[in-house]
Amino acid sequence: MAEALEQVVELFRAKDWKFEVDEENDLVRTGIQGENGDWQVMAAASEDDPAFLMLSFFPQKCPAQRRVSCAELLTRINFGMMVGCFEMDYDSGRIHFKTSLPFAQGALDPELLNNVVMSNLACMDRFLPAIMSVIYAGTSPAKALAAVERDKKGKSGSSTKKATKQQELVRRRFMFN
Numbered sequence: 001m002a003e004a005l006e007q008v009v010e011l012f013r014a015k016d017w018k019f020e021v022d023e024e025n026d027l028v029r030t031g032i033q034g035e036n037g038d039w040q041v042m043a044a045a046s047e048d049d050p051a052f053l054m055l056s057f058f059p060q061k062c063p064a065q066r067r068v069s070c071a072e073l074l075t076r077i078n079f080g081m082m083v084g085c086f087e088m089d090y091d092s093g094r095i096h097f098k099t100s101l102p103f104a105q106g107a108l109d110p111e112l113l114n115n116v117v118m119s120n121l122a123c124m125d126r127f128l129p130a131i132m133s134v135i136y137a138g139t140s141p142a143k144a145l146a147a148v149e150r151d152k153k154g155k156s157g158s159s160t161k162k163a164t165k166q167q168e169l170v171r172r173r174f175m176f177n
């Protein structure tokens with residue numbers, strides 16, 4: 001097993017997660033139970049092209065008739081996101097949240113690895129209700145995202161305002177208006 005993959009396994013063991021290792025393909029698979037639902041996770045670490053990749057798979061495929069609305073929602077979510085992104089295979093409707101972490105050969109930093117893993121899981125859990133709402137309740141993407149933002153504000157006070165300011169800062173610095 002590659003050294004980087006061993007570090008991923010160590011992290012998952014330290015969190016007392018049940019998982020399976022696919023040594024042939026250098027990946028680790030597990031299931032996650034979040035506050036808003038359950039989903040599957042795949043983590044891979046390659047030393048050939050030194051990078052760690054983590055995918056959280058949305059539990060169902062998006063039906064063909066809801067893909068346009070879902071694509072709009074995912075675009076709205078991704079805009080200004082600092083780490084990771086949602087992706088949808090437009091042909092199959094498969095949705096996942098992807099985070100990655102490049103590293104120097106043999107030097108996958110444990111703290112950064114933990115941050116990337118936990119950020120991935122938090123984003124999937126946070127936006128699961130919005131995606132479900134668009135796919136299964138026919139909610140408009142803007143309303144579904146606004147509901148998530150309202151819920152987050154209700155749980156943590158001013159964090160939504162802080163996140164909005166941070167996203168706006170990113171937009172001003174890195175994007176053309």
